Amino acid sequence: MQLNPMSQDRLQSSTDQHAPEKRRYRPEIDGLRGIAVLAVVLFHANFGSSNAYALQGGYLGVDIFFVISGYLTGVLVLTDLRRQTFSLRDFYIRRARRILPALFLVLTVTLCLALLILVPQPLVDFSRSLVASIFFAANIFFWWRIDYFSEPGELTPLLHLWSLAVEEQFYLLFPPMLLLVWRCGRQATLCLMIVATASSILLAFHNGAVDAAGTFYFLYYRAWQFLIGAVLAKMRADHRDSRHPFGAVLPVIGLGLVLCSLVLLGSRGAIGMGSITVVIGTSLIIVGDRGPAFWLLTRRPLVWIGLISYSLYLWHQPILALGRSYLVNAPGGSTLTLLLSASFALAFLSWRYVEQPFRHAAINREQLAASAILTVVMLVAAGLSSLLTGGFPGRYSQVQQHLLEITPERGIAYVEGRTCTRRAIVDACIIGRPGTKPHFAVLGDSHAETLTGPLSDLLNRNSASAYVYTDAGCPFIIGVVEQNSNSHCDEYNNDAFQALKANQVSDVIISDRSTAYMLGTRFDNQEGGIEPGLPFPVAPVGFRGDDHARTLAVASQLRETLRRLAENNIVVYYVLPVPEVGWNVPRTLVKLIAQGHLPLTTSLAVYLKRNEKVFDILNEFKDNPKIIPIYPHKTFCSAVSGRCATHENDEIFYTDTDHLSRQGAEKLVAATAKIIKFHD
Incomplete structure (x- = not known):
C-alpha cells in the first residue's frame, strides 16, 4: 500500500484574483491521511499475534x-x-x-x-x-x-x-x-x-472470485476508488456554493465508518464490505462541512x-x-x-x-x-x-555459500509417482519391498508422513513393507477430534484401526505431535523462538469441561489407544514427539550463517519438561513387551551439553519449526532400525 502522493499536495489559496474559484487547504484531509497511514503502519507492524x-x-x-x-x-x-x-x-x-x-x-x-x-x-x-x-x-x-x-x-x-x-x-x-x-x-x-466508476466496480466484483490477487493489485479493479x-x-x-443541510453530520458518520472498517472489517480483497464501507466513509468526510469530525481530524x-x-x-x-x-x-x-x-x-x-x-x-x-x-x-x-x-x-565464504544453497525437504515417500499423504484408507500407500505382504503400518499425522521415505528404504532392505495410514493434523489417538473445527480425526482413526485388524497387521510405527495436541499449545523454546500458528487442541468426542480436564481426558484416550493395540496383539513402536524448535530452522539458519553465529540449538530441559506427560504415559507401559518407545531426543540431543541440534555439518534436520527434513528423518530412522524387529 502506498499513501497517495497527490493527496500530500496542500491546496493553498490561489493568488490569482481573477480565478473562477479558489483551491483552499483542507486540514481535515491531512488528518484523515494521518489516520490512514497509522492504520497501514500498524497493520504491517502487527502488534497482535502472528496469526x-x-x-x-x-x-x-x-x-x-x-x-x-x-x-x-x-x-x-x-x-x-x-x-x-x-x-x-x-x-x-x-x-x-x-x-x-x-x-x-x-x-x-x-x-x-x-x-x-x-x-x-x-x-x-x-x-x-x-x-x-x-x-x-x-x-x-x-x-x-x-x-x-x-x-x-x-x-x-x-x-x-x-x-x-x-x-x-x-x-x-x-x-x-x-x-x-x-x-x-x-x-x-x-x-x-x-459510468467508468460503475464499470470498475462491476469488474472487481466479477473478477474477485476468479483472481483475487489480480483484483487486489491491478488499476482497472481499483479505479473505482x-x-x-x-x-x-x-x-x-x-x-x-451549495450547503448540505446535514453537512456537519455526514463527516461524523463517515469517520465512524472509516474507523469501524479499519478495526473490524478487513476482508483481504480489493472489494468487499471493508473496502466499500471505508470508501463511503471517506467520501462523506470529503463532502461534509465543519463539525465534530472536522475538529477531531484537524x-x-x-x-x-x-x-x-x-x-x-x-x-x-x-x-x-x-x-x-x-x-x-x-x-x-x-x-x-x-x-x-x-x-x-x-x-x-x-x-x-x-x-x-x-x-x-x-x-x-x-x-x-x-x-x-x-x-x-x-x-x-x-x-x-x-x-x-x-x-x-x-x-560470503565458500562454506557459507554451500550452506545457504541447501533447501531441506521432507522425507515423504512416493509410490507409483504419487505422494503418500492425505490418502483415504482404501487408497493407502504401501511402502517398502514391492510385492511383499505388509505386516507393518505407519500411523500418525504429518510427522509420520515425513518418516515414510526413509522407513520405506529400511523396510525394503529387510524384505518388509507397510501400509501408510496417516492424516495430517490428526494424532493417532482413538476417540478424539480437534476442537473448534470440523475434525474427522476420530472417523479416520477408527477406520485405520479396523484396517489394521482386517489386514492382519502385526507391527505399527506411530509418530505424531501428541504433546502439542494434548496441551493445545504451540511451542515456546524459552529463548525467543515461538512457533507461529493457532493452537490445535484435541478433545474426546462430545467432551465438555475446562482445559485441564481436557488434557487429562486426552491423556486417558492415548493410554486406551495403546492398550487396545496391545490387546489386539499388535507391537507398537511409539516414536515420541521430535524436539520442536520454535524458530523456522531453514530461515533462521540463513540469518545465522550470514552473521557467522552458528550453531542453532534448543534446550533439552525445555523439551523434557514439555513432553513429560507423554513420557509418563509410555513409562506406564514399561513392562508391556508390545509397547516399545522410541526417544528422538536421544538422537538429536546431548545430555552433556543439554542442547538439541537442528543441523550438523551440511545437513539440516528440519524443514520448519517442527517437521523433520529427509536428512533428519533418515537420522531418526537409522536409530530406530536398531530397535525394530523384522519377521523372517
Whole structure:
C-alpha cells in the first residue's frame, strides 16, 4: 500500500484574483491521511499475534488514500481546465517533484541495507522488485510473485510500492482522458466518470472470485476508488456554493465508518464490505462541512502525521521487513516500537530535507531531470548486477555459500509417482519391498508422513513393507477430534484401526505431535523462538469441561489407544514427539550463517519438561513387551551439553519449526532400525 502522493499536495489559496474559484487547504484531509497511514503502519507492524492482526482492516488505509488521491487530482485538473491553464507537462513535472526525490532516497538506502542483511536468493528477489518499482510496475511484479497477506510479505522490503505503481498508472491515464472528455463533450464529463466508476466496480466484483490477487493489485479493479474521489471533485466544483443541510453530520458518520472498517472489517480483497464501507466513509468526510469530525481530524498531531505520511509510508515497510530479516526472533512489542520510531524519525527528516526542497522549486527543472536520470541508472545498474551475479554471493565464504544453497525437504515417500499423504484408507500407500505382504503400518499425522521415505528404504532392505495410514493434523489417538473445527480425526482413526485388524497387521510405527495436541499449545523454546500458528487442541468426542480436564481426558484416550493395540496383539513402536524448535530452522539458519553465529540449538530441559506427560504415559507401559518407545531426543540431543541440534555439518534436520527434513528423518530412522524387529 502506498499513501497517495497527490493527496500530500496542500491546496493553498490561489493568488490569482481573477480565478473562477479558489483551491483552499483542507486540514481535515491531512488528518484523515494521518489516520490512514497509522492504520497501514500498524497493520504491517502487527502488534497482535502472528496469526491474527491487531488491526484487522488496517490495510484499508490505502483505499482511503486512493479516494483522496482521486479527489485532489480531480480538483487540480478540473480547476486548471476551467481556467484553461491545464498542461499535462506541468502536471507530470509536479508529480515528479512530489514523488521521485523521497522515493529514490528510500530505494537507495534500502538497497544498501539489503546488501548488508539479505543473503543471495532474497537479495535477488529484492533486486527484481527494485527494478520493477523504479519503473512503477511493482503491482504487476508482486501479483506474479507473492500473496500480499502471506508471511513472506512481511519480509519483502518493497511490497508496499505496489500501490505507488497503481497511483502512477492512474496519474498517467486519468488526466489525459479527462482532458479529452473535456474538449469533446464537457457536459458529459460527470456522466462518463460515473459510468467508468460503475464499470470498475462491476469488474472487481466479477473478477474477485476468479483472481483475487489480480483484483487486489491491478488499476482497472481499483479505479473505482480513484474515480469516486474524482466524481466528488466534479460535483463539488459544480455546486461549490451549495450547503448540505446535514453537512456537519455526514463527516461524523463517515469517520465512524472509516474507523469501524479499519478495526473490524478487513476482508483481504480489493472489494468487499471493508473496502466499500471505508470508501463511503471517506467520501462523506470529503463532502461534509465543519463539525465534530472536522475538529477531531484537524488536531495538530494527526495533521502533522498526515503531512509526513508519504515519507512515513515509504520508510516503514523496508525498516520492518529488513528488521525481521535480520533478527533471529520475531520482533516483540518493544522492538517493533523501536523500528516504528526509526520510521517516524526518517520520515520527518526526508519530508523536511528532501520532500520540501524539491517540491518548492529549490531545484530547477533541469537539475531535477538530471538527478532523476542519474539515480535511475545507478539503481537499475545495481539491481541488474545483483541479478547477474546471483545476489553477490562473494560476500560470503565458500562454506557459507554451500550452506545457504541447501533447501531441506521432507522425507515423504512416493509410490507409483504419487505422494503418500492425505490418502483415504482404501487408497493407502504401501511402502517398502514391492510385492511383499505388509505386516507393518505407519500411523500418525504429518510427522509420520515425513518418516515414510526413509522407513520405506529400511523396510525394503529387510524384505518388509507397510501400509501408510496417516492424516495430517490428526494424532493417532482413538476417540478424539480437534476442537473448534470440523475434525474427522476420530472417523479416520477408527477406520485405520479396523484396517489394521482386517489386514492382519502385526507391527505399527506411530509418530505424531501428541504433546502439542494434548496441551493445545504451540511451542515456546524459552529463548525467543515461538512457533507461529493457532493452537490445535484435541478433545474426546462430545467432551465438555475446562482445559485441564481436557488434557487429562486426552491423556486417558492415548493410554486406551495403546492398550487396545496391545490387546489386539499388535507391537507398537511409539516414536515420541521430535524436539520442536520454535524458530523456522531453514530461515533462521540463513540469518545465522550470514552473521557467522552458528550453531542453532534448543534446550533439552525445555523439551523434557514439555513432553513429560507423554513420557509418563509410555513409562506406564514399561513392562508391556508390545509397547516399545522410541526417544528422538536421544538422537538429536546431548545430555552433556543439554542442547538439541537442528543441523550438523551440511545437513539440516528440519524443514520448519517442527517437521523433520529427509536428512533428519533418515537420522531418526537409522536409530530406530536398531530397535525394530523384522519377521523372517
